[in-house]
Amino acid sequence: MEAARNRNTWHIHPDTAALAQRLAAAIARMAQEAIAARGAFHLVVAGGNTPRAAYAMLPQLGRDWQCWHLYHGDERCLPPQDPERNSLMLDTVWLSQVPIPARQIHHIPAERGAEVAARDYAAVLPPHAFDLVLLGMGEDGHTASLFPGHDWGLEKSSPATLAIHDAAKAPPQRVSLSGWRLQYTREMFFLTTGSGKRVALAAWLRGESIPAALVGTAADVWLDNAAWPEAVPGAI
Incomplete structure (x- = not known):
């Protein structure tokens, strides 16, 4: 099922397995379209469990x-x-099985510490828009490592990468792309599953200022039935 609200499109899947299968197919299709049109596919990956199953399907x-x-x-x-580490998960389930040139796999060198890693990672980001950005959402509405009550870097004057020293979830030190740099993309998908996300999704639907909603102002939101807050006022 799909529903439109404001500038978002909500893709509601029966379960996480169906979501993963369709997401993997969509990523593969978008890669081929980008390569045919521009000769390359620039993808920002999300960490966490939600996209893991989709990544595992991509080698095929x-x-x-x-x-x-x-x-x-x-x-x-x-x-x-x-x-x-998000990079270890990606290497394990996907990248170890495909011949993407190593120079085109840009892991964040977060082991260097937040400040140094943020500075170094900014230097490897492309000057143009990404083709696709994948993001998740936490139960508090955070996305990437942009947490409520912090600077999300939505202004173009903000750095492209942010050093996070006091994340609401452990570990406190992280590196995140800023809000505006995540938005500088041709397409954006949010991946959200499980009943624990209903409260945050309902807040998004009501137009509240949570990080995910402010970053994903024109995103496709991929979720399973368990995450859809159908009984919450403001849902479709």
């Missing part, structure tokens, strides 16, 4: 891997082999 669906360029929306300041 994708092609023209030499044209893919990958970036992260955020990363935790932990050692590279820490199981909480």
